[in-house]
Every structure is written in structure tokens, then in C-alpha cells.
Amino acid sequence: MSAITREEVAHLARLSRLALADEELDHFAAQLDQIVGAVARVAEVATADIPPSSHALPLTNVFRPDVVAPSLTPEQALSGAPAVEDDRFRVPRILGEEA
Amino acid sequence: MPYDEALERFEPVLGLETHVELGTNSKMFCGCPTTFGAPPNTHVCPTCLAFPGALPVANAVAIESTIRIGLALNCSIAEWCRFARKNYFYPDMPKNYQISQYDEPLCFDGYLDITVEGKTVRIEIERVHLEEDTGKSTHVGGATGRIQGADHSIVDYNRAGIPLVEIVTKPIEGTDRLAPEVARAYATELREVMRSLGVSDVRMDQGSMRCDVNVSLMPRGSTEWGTRTETKNVNSFRSVERSVRGEIERQAAILAEGGRIIQETRHFHEDTGLTTSGRSKEEAQDYRYFPEPDLVPIAPDPAWVAQLKAELPELPSVRRARLQAEWGVSDLDMAAMHNADAFGLVEATVEAGAPAADARKWWMGELARRANENGVALAELPITPAQIARVTELVKSGALNDKLARQVLEGVLAGEGSPDEVVEARGLKIVNDEGELSAIIDQVIADNADAADKIRGGKIAAVGALVGGVMKASRGKADAGRARALILEKLGVTE
């Protein structure tokens, strides 16, 4: 089955904020198609007596008590950041959107 | 287009999405604290910073609080539901997704009854779900701190991962011209419910309660909804009302000219009361929701849910009805107190020992006037319910009259101390010294011989002028009733 189109890759690239060149769209479409095809084989073995699941373990209601645990120091938290300003993570300009 | 004209031609349909930060001790999926205003990136850990390998575990109290909110809003509680990943690329979430709920909300199909202009309006609730709050971005280098023109942004993740409940209404039809008031009344009532449950501090000014307001218009007589816009993060109840009004006027103007409404997010501007265009709304599937594989499903035990329901506190609408009966207050006066945000203050003043009528009189009269003059909310006045209760007690005991009481309130508001300290410092006690009062009255009678003669001649109504003179001479500190009796006695007149 051939599922992934060039347009879908372009759409995903836009959502992921990735700038892909035209030839890359074709390249990745083919690769993603292979990945989706491989995963799709799961559907072949899933039968009516196997309910869909989103977790590997048959558990529910795993909660933690509402208790404060130590946080990192700002130095620790920011130690892996590519850029830091005013004890905050510095990120490149965000265009056209506001949350 | 002017509001009245817009309403003649179009009918509004509303929808409100309200986010409430829960007041848990720790975050939704990790043990970081949730207190407001900490230095940047001091409430963060590997989980809420999405370091590789860190795993979320759901906060039990957040789950319980969400179910209690659902029950208070007359919702059904899911027997089984899951968290979902909402995927998007924006630096306010370090994971590049937000853990939320999608097609399996914890609570669904409820309602909240509100009162607008004396009528009960039922607002149907679509869903109540649980998610995590985002971090806070600051945009640097732009002229106004806004995203447009900014050079880069800096992010503080203290807020990222704080449990956030989203309450979504079904489309609200039939509000007609009252749409802005309905939106405001709903948001206000929702806050009261949250307060009564004690699940959040619901501070709109600090962002622990935030409203997104959806508005669409349809031509009169039509039943087909128009395209809606969503106005984000409207940060006060007044702004909720204004944003609905402004958006109705804006959309009506476009539609009247044959234009088309674009489905988009809009931003409300406090200064102008207008909205401006934000990003075009991404289609729901663009978030590529899927069940969160790092968390197991939630299956609340029905017995536990029944227990939570039985233990719900008295809800605000029930409490108001009870107090209205206890206080003997009309519907109109109740509405006035509600609109002025005075209800809780009056209630607290009564609890501090004041008669309800007096508590209401001060808050809705003198104090409302002063709050209005200063452009602040009643609750922001630097005076407490207990202090008002003390003033009413001093009036009741005869130590103050209403006029002096107003001066005491003025002193307390001016930061001169407690009511008793103001009375002492300003010398405001009623003149109870009969000798002093008698001397003042003799002087006033001497100064107003004509009026005194009229009274002696039987024209008792003229005594008002003399009482006025006594009050003036005593600078308001005489007991007017006592002065009147003494004047008549001195003039040898009986009523």
C-alpha cells in the first residue's frame, strides 16, 4: 500500500516547523511510506478478540500523592540549554503566532 | 455597527472555554511546586522539562478536584478515560506536545444555571477535562513586548505542568441582546463554584482563571450558525462582557456588507475593548491527538464518585437562596449585590456580627460609591468586613450616628487605623454629655429666636431647623433624636 503523499509530508513539515526542499519531500514521502507499511503489518494480526490498547500494561488509576518534591536549581535546569537569558530558556524568534 | 442595530439583524451564538488552574501543592505530572511568582525556572524538574526518559505520573488530588468540578456542574463522570497528546511545535511546552484529554474527557454533559436580569438561564456544559498548563514566553526586542517584531523569546517553565481544568460549554443560543451579560454571568458563577469547592484561587488577574470566548452570528430567522471566532485569554469579567459586545458589533459590520467571517483566534485589547486578529485556527486534526502512552487510563470507582458527590459543599446558587431567605432581601437587591461583587463581602460582614440590612447598606451605599470614585473593585478597598461590622456595632450602641460612621469609614479607608482608633484620633464620639449638649442648644435657641417662637406657638415642624443648628454646632457629633427632645423640653412644648 502506498499511503503517504508528497502533500502530506509538506503538511507535516509545516506543523513540525521543518523547512524541507522539494526533493526532500519526495525522499521522505518514500521513507515514511515504508515506515507506515511496516507498522501496518500489526493490523494484519489484530483480530476481533484483541482489544485496541494504548498502554503495554493492563493497569488503571496509577496516581501519585499531591506532595511537593525538590525541583532542579535554575543552573541545573538551564545547563543543557543552547542559550540562556535572564534565567530563562532563550529560543529563536517565534513568527506569527501567540499562545 | 452599533450594538442595537447588530442585534436587530443578527442573533448571536456563544461558547465559552474556561481554563482553571487547580490549587494543588504539586504539578500535574511531577512533584514541582505550583506557587505563583517564583523566580524563573526554579519550579522545574526533568519531567516538566521533558528530559529524555522522565515519565509523568498523574496527581491524585488533581483527578479528584476535576471530578468534583464535574459533579458540581451536574456532569456525568467517565467510567474509563485516557489522557491524550496534543502535538504542536511551540516553545511554551518543552515536550512539543501538551498532555490533555481529547475524545474521552473525565466529565461530560452537565449544566450550570445562572441568573441574568432576574431570569434563570441554563448553560449546558459539553465537557470538563484535565490537562497541563504551558510555560510563560516573554518576547524580547520588539517595540511593545509583543511577538510581532520581537528578536527572540525567553521561556520560564515554572507554570508548565500545573494542572489545568478546561470547562467547555455547548453552544449557547437564544441569549439575544443579553449575550454579553450571559457570558459575564456564566464566568462569574463558574468562579463562585470553583471557590466553593476550594479547588483553585480563581484569580483572573494572575491567570489562574482564563476565558476564551467564542462568538458567531446568524441572520434573524436563520437556524444555521455562522462562522465563529475565538477571543483568547480575556482577563476580567468585565472584559468577557465587553469582548462579546465588541465581537458582535465587528462581525455584524462585516456580514452586513456581504463579507465573510474568518474562523480565527482573536486577541482582546483592554484599552480599546476591541479584538484584533491572531493566528488562523488550526484544524483539530492538525494537533494529531493520540492516547498518551506514558500514562495509564483513569477508571474512577463509582463508589468513590458517589462519595465525592455526597460530600460536595453547599453550592453558591443554593447558598444565595438560603441567605436571601435569611436576610429577607428582594430579588432585585440580590441582583444588585451580585453585580457589584458585594455578596461575599456582605456575607462576611454578617458573619462578623453585623445585621444583614446594615452590612448591605454600607457595602452597597457609601463603600460602593467610594470604590466607584476610585475606580477599584469593592473587594480592593482597604477595609475589612470585620471593620464594617465594628462600625455597625458602634452605631447600634449609640456611640456613633450614620454621619459620624461615614467619617469613621473615611478614616479607615485613608489608612488611619481601626474604626476604634479613628473614633479616638478624630474625636468622633457622639456628644452624650448632657451639659455640653444643653449649652449648645441654649446657644442655638438664642441664635434662632424666630424659629423658637414659632415652635412655642405650636408649629413643631420648625424644630428641624434648630436640630440642624445643633448638629452643625456640634460638628455632627450630637444625637439628633436626643437634641430634638431637649429643644422641645426647653421650649415647654409637648408633642
Ligand SMILES: [Zn+2]
Ligand atoms: Zn517538574
